[in-house]
């Protein structure tokens with residue numbers, strides 16, 4: 260049997276002004292067919308105005324096992340938020 | 354999106370009681386499980402089976418309706434039916450993609466469908482004998498599918514839940530176009546109304562069977578509820594479907610082919626007659642009218658498409674090599 264048709268991740272911009280958002284994946288032999296297939300599968304009802312496709316194998320992801328290490332320390336860095344600082348009310352909105 | 358890394362991997366998890374307990378805590382807290390998260394092997398296997406079966410049902414489900422595209426009675430009906438069948442193809446693809454995140458490959462799933470190892474919804478092993486069947490399928494079969502699928506939008510596995518949200522958005526058009534077809538026939542000539550009634554007679558019981566065996570007989574159900582893969586039992590969903598559908602039939606002046614069907618004031622729902630589970634199991638095990646046809650049609654599509662897949666890959670490879678040479 261021939262090798263499996265590659266997998267692509269599909270990202271769609273719902274309308275100008277918004278970022279592309281991951282919507283799912285599809286199989287296609289190359290990038291041209293990937294965009295065509297993504298259009299047929301993911302935009303049948305005006306879901307978007309622009310499509311990105313990326314080879315799934317090219318995506319580099321953080322390790323979920325290290326999610327704690329990576330993302331939890333930010334919780335105690337409260338001085339990164341504006342509410343940490345006390346400004347007298349007389350100063351007005353800042 | 355993570356499937357490439359997982360294919361062929363053993364995927365076995367260390368299922369110590371502490372691990373299972375911690376996993377269950379996440380589920381109980383309504384946290385979504387994502388593909389690369391640690392999960393019990395049973396959870397992964399169940400989802401691969403269920404999502405695969407669901408995807409196959411969408412794809413095989415294109416066949417009974419596709420049967421009527423060229424014979425739709427008007428351009429409007431033809432356009433709507435084409436759009437519906439195309440949607441079902443899309444649903445199959447969203448779901449295959451969701452299953453692939455769990456480490457099963459698309460080709461593997463296709464092989465399992467063709468070999469008969471993987472099942473699909475038995476409802477598609479019944480033939481579409483008249484145009485009215487296209488209406489009845491949209492009304493009852495898509496209607497039953499919606500009942501099943503709405504709770505799946507809150508399934509604990511993220512990719513499945515997200516795929517189901519897309520699917521559910523599209524299903525309501527399917528049910529409405531089906532009901533409109535049946536309504537047009539029910540309000541037509543006596544022959545047309547008889548055609549609608551005959552169709553309801555044939556599809557009613559198989560539609561009730563779509564929800565699966567009674568709760569007392571369905572294996573794995575408790576664990577799936579605990580893992581929040583499933584949120585309502587088979588009987589609960591079937592009851593909801595009956596209660597929603599009977600008034601719709603009454604509105605059309607059609608009668609539901611169940612002499613025991615009665616309103617039960619106390620439970621606020623209908624009581625129904627016994628379901629023929631022998632028929633259900635016979636069709637599941639391959640004894641339906643269309644089982645062999647359906648798999649033959651899928652096998653033919655796979656075989657006939659082989660040269661296209663090969664040529665597309667060869668073309669992609671050639672372009673890649675040319676691009677490299679030019680750099």
Ligand SMILES: [Fe+2]
Nearest residue numbers: 411440441444
């Ligand atoms: Fe569908």
Ligand SMILES: [Fe+2]
Nearest residue numbers: 441495524527
């Ligand atoms: Fe549908």
